[in-house]
Amino acid sequence: MSAFFPALTAGADPGRIAVRCGADTLTYGDLARAARALADRIAGADRVAVWATPGAHTVVAVVAALLAGVPAVPLNPRTGERELAHVLGDSAPSAVLAGPDDVLPAGLDGVPRTDVDLTSAGAGSGPVPLPDGPDDPEAPALVVYTSGTTGPPKGVLLSRRAVAASLDALAGAWSWTADDVLVHALPLFHVHGLVLGVLGPLRRGGELRHLGAFSVEGVTRELGAGGGTMLFGVPTMYHRLADALAGDPALTGALAGARLLVSGSAALPVHDHERITAATGRTVVERYGMTETLMNTSVLPGGGPRPGTVGVPLAGVGLRLVDDDGSVLGAYDGETVGEVQVRGPNLFSGYLGRPEATAAAFDGDWFRTGDMAVRDPDGAVRLVGRRATDLIKSGGYKIGAGEIENALLDHPGVLEAAVTGEPDPDLGERIVAWVVPVDPGNPPTDAELAAHVAEALAPHKRPRVVRHLDALPRNDMGKILKKALPGAG
Known part of the structure; x- marks a missing residue:
């Protein structure tokens, strides 16, 4: 899987900073050494769970699993007893990867524990040879569980192909390069925080700064004097930033200096869009995705403000609206509501152990998202809610x-x-x-x-x-x- 992370290969600069999480800072050389050591320990496992706390141990654990060709199952540290038991029983991990200081719940007592060691990161300073990982792009990289709002959570199989395709499409839409420094405080058990927020910058060869927990002060520090260029957040975070802008010139300057502000996971209210733009001159870019599809659309940076839309389909993504009777809606009038269906290389491979649920989720090769939307005359998508x-x-x-x-x-x-x-x-x-x-x-x-x-x-x-x-x-x-x-x- 080293081809997935070009900056981890022997030809890249091992002294370049890859990750800063709280007190932990890892260069690309540090990350390669720590991840390679862990990859050797878990090689051959069917699947491994990752106790996905918001820190460097989670980053190393997921990168190690990818290098070893072992699917990783991120676990939400706040998951309740019943849901944790379901996920463990459903995914049957061979081990749980955790930081040495993490206190794991009793529900994980039956799963062998493997501690993630960051100290191995300091065992040398030169390039580290890495395994290539499996050649099959369809091999599973991650098993990410749905929220379970319509039944027991389902394990979504995300292939190497899907992860790479989605991240590369975003890189094209956002001009995302190795020069970018991404700041965020998103959970690392979800595709937004983990795939976009961790694997995204590492694939580009840039830097990730995770705040551990969201705070206005943290955003101000890392985007301001810290030199951050991109901020990923959810509407609750942007709402708090908008509230703080009026009395905080440092925050205003930090947001104004960012190259890209991205919001996702839910719609950002128009009022918050307007307050941030009025204070900083920056527009917040919204994108649309879900666990099964990764990213589908994005507002393109550089255009005018588009509050209320999630932009146009990303490169390689097909998108259509379908009526209740299954007919395809061709209207781009901003009023005709239909269910969003998508297809493309970004789609998941299926639900773990649930062939019937997988089949029911597709209309031919189109995935039924369950999201309802309209399309504006320029093709931009405006989500209006979930079908259910x-x-x-x-x-x-x-x-x-x-x-x-x-x-x-x-x-x-x-x-x-x-x-x-x-x-x-x-x-x-x-x-x-x-x-x-x-x-x-x-x-x-x-x-x-x-x-x-x-x-x-x-x-x-x-x-x-x-x-x-x-x-x-x-x-x-x-x-x-x-x-x-x-x-x-």
Whole structure:
């Protein structure tokens, strides 16, 4: 697999910094030595689990697995007992790779532990010969588990081909090179933080700086004086950055100096786009992907602001919208809603041990994403929600929850918003808005919010019911968990 990481090969500069995570700094030579030593220890295993804490041990563990040709199964350190047992039983790893100071839960007692040793990184300073890894591009590189919102989590088999194709397509779209220094604080058990945020910069030969945990101060430091050029985040992070901009000239300068600001995993509200651009002159680039497909689309840097869209398909990715009856929708009118289907070299190979689920996920060679979207006249994709939870059929209209949520977030009295549908004897489904007000003592009225949405979008898209909450339930990536809303099914 050394061909996957050209900067780890003998011809590259071993003194160049590869990773900075907290107190740990590894050059490409350090990383090659530590990963090679670990790769030798796990060679021949069927699969290995990785206790994916946000640090250098996780980076070395995943790189070592790739070098050894052993599929890695990233484990969320915050996973509950039942889900951990499911993932372990489903993937049957030969060992769990962890930092020597990591305290593992009792659920991992039956899995042999292999500690990741960073001290071997200092055993020399010259180039390190690396194994080539398997020649088969279809060999699995990672098994990443889905969030399990529609049933037990499924193990998504991501091949070397899929990972390389997706990262190279992003490099083309974003002009991503070895000169870039990527800053992020994303979890390392998910494709956003691990594939894009770790394997991405290492494949390019650039530098990764992981903050360990997100903080405005950390972003300011690493993007400012630290010389970071790119920032990856999720909407919750960008919202906090937008809140801090007004009173923080150092943060403003740090964001303004970045070459690329990227948001993903959920839609970034238009209001946050506007606040960041107004303060820094920088637009936040949104991209669209999922575990099974890696990256599908991206807004292209250098163009005008495109809040509300996730851009156009990446090189090599085919994308179409399909109606309920299976017919392909050709309209690029910004209004016609269909399910997103994609195909290309970025797609996963299947669900581990689930051939029926794999077959059901495809329409021929097109993967059914379950995401609903419209396409603008220039081909840009605007996501409007998930088919299962965000498509509302009301009064004969197909309505995406996402656009209503963005409209609600434009109201000055709304801090957070989620939209769902519930049965209605007249409309079929009525639109329900779940709102966290800026001022709980003086929230906007139901009529005020309904009028605001009707004016911004259309009268049939206004919420018929408004329910107030103290906070919206979210997962580790900041996505709203609509099924956890009170009374939601």
